Amino acid sequence: MADDKRVPEGVDPSRPNAARVYDYLLGGKDNYHIDRMVAERMLEVAPDNRMLAWFSRQFLLQAVRDAAEAGVRQFLDIGAGIPTAPAVHEVAQKIDPTALVASIDYDPVVFAHANALLSGIPGVTPILADARDPGDILARARTEAGIDFQRPVAVLLVGLLHFIMDDEGPGEIVACFRDAMAPGSYLAFTHGSIDSDEHFVTQTLKDTVGTTAQFVFRSPTQVAEFLHGLDILDPGIVTVQDWLGGDLPPTVLNIMAGLCRKP
Numbered sequence: 001m002a003d004d005k006r007v008p009e010g011v012d013p014s015r016p017n018a019a020r021v022y023d024y025l026l027g028g029k030d031n032y033h034i035d036r037m038v039a040e041r042m043l044e045v046a047p048d049n050r051m052l053a054w055f056s057r058q059f060l061l062q063a064v065r066d067a068a069e070a071g072v073r074q075f076l077d078i079g080a081g082i083p084t085a086p087a088v089h090e091v092a093q094k095i096d097p098t099a100l101v102a103s104i105d106y107d108p109v110v111f112a113h114a115n116a117l118l119s120g121i122p123g124v125t126p127i128l129a130d131a132r133d134p135g136d137i138l139a140r141a142r143t144e145a146g147i148d149f150q151r152p153v154a155v156l157l158v159g160l161l162h163f164i165m166d167d168e169g170p171g172e173i174v175a176c177f178r179d180a181m182a183p184g185s186y187l188a189f190t191h192g193s194i195d196s197d198e199h200f201v202t203q204t205l206k207d208t209v210g211t212t213a214q215f216v217f218r219s220p221t222q223v224a225e226f227l228h229g230l231d232i233l234d235p236g237i238v239t240v241q242d243w244l245g246g247d248l249p250p251t252v253l254n255i256m257a258g259l260c261r262k263p
Contacts, residue, residue: 046252063188079160102145134176193254230260
C-alpha cells in the first residue's frame with residue numbers, strides 16, 4: 001500500500017489520478033487512497049479490469065517491438081505513467097542498445113518515480129510535460145532527449161487519448177505529432193470505446209469528472225478521424241484483445257488499439 005502521508009509538492013491526494021489508478025490495477029504501490037477507491041469501484045463493475053490493464057501493457061510492448069524490428073530507434077512514450085517492468089526502453093534496447101526513449105508525463109508523481117528509476121540509464125530521458133502542448137514536447141524531445149525528427153520515431157499514445165477532452169483538441173494533438181514525424185515513423189494508441197458496458201461507462205464518467213482521470217469514451221470512427229495521414233496497419237482499430245490475438249477473453253471495458261505508420 002502507498003504511504004499517503006508522503007505527498008510530493010503540488011500533488012492533490014484527494015483527487016484520483018489516471019497514472020496512479022493504472023499503477024494500482026497493475027499491482028503497483030505508487031498510488032493513494034482515492035486512486036485505490038476509484039479503481040476498486042471500477043473493479044466492482046468490471047472485475048476483469050486488472051486483466052485488461054495487463055492486455056494494454058502487452059499491446060504497448062508489442063508495438064515497441066514491432067517498431068524497433070522495423071528499424072525505429074527513437075521512441076516518445078507520451079503519458080508514460082509510473083515505470084513498470086518490462087519498460088519501453090528495455091524492449092527497444094534489447095533490439096538495439098543505442099535506442100533513445102523519451103519518457104514523458106505531466107504528473108509530478110510519475111516524473112519523480114521516472115527520475116528515480118530511469119535517470120542514469122543510457123538513452124532514456126524522463127521529461128515532465130503535458131500532451132496537450134505537443135509543441136513543447138517536440139522541442140524538448142529534441143533538446144533534452146536528442147530525438148532527431150529527420151529520422152523515424154515511434155510515438156506512443158497508449159492509455160492517453162481518452163483523457164483528452166474534445167475541447168482540448170485530441171485530433172490536433174495527433175496531427176502535430178504526425179506532421180513532425182519522418183516517413184517510416186510509427187504511432188501506437190489505445191482508447192476507451194463507447195461500446196463498453198453502459199453501467200461501467202456511466203460510473204466511470206461520474207467518478208472521474210473534473211479530475212485528471214476524467215475519461216471520454218469514443219467510437220472507432222471518431223478515433224480514426226484523429227489518424228488522418230497515417231496508414232492504419234492490420235488488424236486495424238480493434239479491441240486490444242483482437243489486436244494481440246490468441247482468443248483472449250472479452251472484458252466489460254472495451255479498449256481499442258491500433259498501430260499506424262507514416263507513409
